Amino acid sequence: MSTYLGMPTLPVYGQGNLNAVESFPTAARRELKNEQLRANLGHATHTIRDKRLRVVGELPDWEDLRDAGSAVKESVMARLPELLEQFEANFTARGGVIHWARNADEANEIVRDLIRAEGVDEVVKVKSMATQEIGLNEYLEEQGIAAYETDLAELIVQLDHDKPSHILVPAIHKNRTQVRDIFLREMPEVDPNLTNEPAKLAEAARAHLRRKFLSAKVAISGANFAIADAGTLAVVESEGNGRMCLTLPETLITVMGVEKLLPTWQDLEVFMQLLPRSSTGERMNPYTSLWTGVTEGDGPQNVHLVLVDNGRSAALADEMGRSALHCIRCSACMNVCPVYERTGGHAYGSTYPGPIGAILSPMMTGIKSEENNSLPYASSLCGACYDACPVKINIPEILVHLRSVDVESKRGTRKVPTQMDLLMKGASWAFSRGRNLGLLEKGLPLGKLAAGRKRKITKLPGIAAGWTQSRDIPAPPAQSFRDWWAKEHEGSAAAGTAAQGEKRS
């Protein structure tokens, strides 16, 4: 571990499960071929979209809540160091212990040491994005500590030795029959006649985890919110596995990104209206637990919080992109995303998939890390994510910003410019003067010629082949509008009197 020696060189990027290891187009091509995956995802994302729209439509002040949520988060980012210190003071005053982790490795080591101090080699876990991000389960396994996921979807993914593909419903890519098969294979005690009814599957998970919950000495959680002026942590959940982990063990270790703060208790009234409706499409999630340090005689008596940077400070340093840190992990953006709907979450590589992942991951790791520079391009910029975001993160704008960060990071580094570079240079010339474009348009008849008798172009070379893999281009017209206009208005000084009822070609 390095020691603090004056002002650190900024930015300091994150590590762990934040990288795409292959480019998004490559991963997407593979995932798109999985028909079952696409059917499962299509069904699931459309179901949740409809639910979200229904419950959001019920609130007359939804847009006011979004405005408030956005402003609260903006103020959190602007005051982050001060709010962290305030939170620390309040949480500590009530018996909680705070640990700070610069990166994933440091966070993992802190958690391991806390578990070892309790003398146990197994822990129960409630779903947490932060621990996914830092690769805690894998690390603990290497260290001889078994971490049992207790959220149903996380359990499915863990039993199947798979990776989560969605931040709210990690097993969204699996259907009920696939889940049944995993349970039959991986749960030794399960009834061999288990059906694929979701109710029966939930019951099997209950039976499987019950002993673990009741005997666990240490639990690990994430946190949805940390309220600075109260020193309070909140976990939002549905199944009661969260309550089990947060209530029964003697020791509770919470791992949380430094950005998850809310300044005041009052702010929670905004976010607990925004989050459930945006994420599960419910008016309220079944259970929310809040705790402030230790309560004597009620719940864990050793309460720890690990505050993790791991690239968040780097994201905060990006003035154009820092609002990505407003994210409350509701997953509304991925549920409405036409790209996510077709590729699923694995194509994004990182723990954070979908539109928010496409901006957050490269901001936390730096655009040059592995294949993360392909993520900002994984969007048609349709804008559905921005509309759905409860805290109004302008994801399309940040995607475009990160594309320019990527392009700038490569300028001058290549000996031979890419086709895209040449296209952009050429187009910049053509579009910088009307006369330049007019000159190029004189070539339109050539395109018409190329289109031939079928009057369409079906095959193009180079990067344009991406277009013609599934689309034709109609034969261009013989004459541009510019040319037509000039001829129509020849000699007319005031260009602006197109004849009524003009002849059509």
Add this chain to the structure above:
Amino acid sequence: MSSAREEILERLRGALKDAPAVPDVPRNYRTGVDAPEEERISVLVDRLEDYKAGVTVVDEAGVAPRVAELLREASSYVVPQGIEEAWLAEADAAKPNRRRNDSRQAPLSVADLDATSAVVTGSAVSVAETGTIILDGSEGQGRRAISLIPDHHVCVVRAGDITMILPEALRRLDGTRPLTWISGPSATSDIELERVEGVHGPRTLDVIIVRS
């Protein structure tokens, strides 16, 4: 003390060297909705039923018989210190030796709670619009574990504790108490986004709303 602490705070300060403005938070959303008791009750009933919770609305005198009825099949039930004794009179009388008392000073073990079939608690405040009942661990509500482990939760809500919307409810609470917000029985939508009630938390939630 910790070098990581200083370094992270320093990184964050460095990241904010452009000194971004702290915006005023526009709070144009609803912070309170005036509604008569009957309306607050009927909205809460509607939401709880939507969550597949059982709900009955009674007068004060109706609580004891309803509690007894709900606990008829229970082989045992736990109650927190400070519970309204009148609520339990009929259940306690119906079958002896079923009741177990729990307090912070004399807590039941996890194993004992697991062997207990039901729990009866009061509640701190409820939100009609979202169908949410909030327990804050004070007298009559108990430790968090007792309303979690038994499979059947009977929860009494006084009409005067029902607010229409969430902001009103939170303003009545102390955020530093251990809080449990309950909106229906435990549930999951993890398989094909189909909601299933009853996972790890109590699989049955029965709410008794008491008119003022």
Add this chain to the structure above:
Amino acid sequence: MRIALFATCIVDAMYPRTARATVTILERLGHEVVFPSGQTCCGQMHVNSGYLPEAVPVVRNHVAAFNPADYDVAVAPSGSCVGSVKHQHPMVARSAGDKELEAQAEAVGAKTYELSELLTDVLGVTNAAEQLGSWFPHKITYHPSCHGMRLLRLGDRQLNLLQSVGGIEVAELPQADQCCGFGGTFSLKNADVSSAMLADKAENVKATGASLCSGGDASCLLHIGGGLSREGSDVTTLHFAEILASTRENPVSITGDVLVSGKAAR
């Protein structure tokens, strides 16, 4: 009213009849249309692909060509290009540190309208059949493009105009609010995902039984039409301006090889 037409590069080069239809509609309402000859493109391809410095001369050219002193309002038959002029141009100027350009870009953006927005909000067109003589006796469906819908908040303006055309039947497009998958260079860089999105859009268009799909953005229509053509479908695409310009006396000629009004299109 003196109206400056921003044809947009794709319409100028590939769909000149959309621009001519726009001129026709506006002149039918008694307005003067001018075509600033210096115009080229909004530059969003550059911006959206991350080439901001290359976008600067394009923005500079646009604000020079569309000096706000020369016209009352500017109009383009494209939600996406108007979105770029309004939202991206000032941002590009800021990125170049050019305050003067930023102010000019803001001024041009403030006077620039998408066609349905201009017709509905400024020129008061609520019934195309009555006010424009629009006549188009065909069954169509309509795709609302993303940028018009979400960046400009056009709502149902284009659809309402289409529904008020004489003789028309507008079939509702299932999943209409879903992106067609064009996304500019997205269709090249992520061709597989884009193609998958396009396939679903084409499926939905065909499911309506309409003979063509209309919309307000030539780029999306090029994309949807290109996909339908590749599948060998007879369904084609047509900009709503051309449908509004179509009259009983002078029925519109349409793109592709589809027969409309018994005449082969050219």
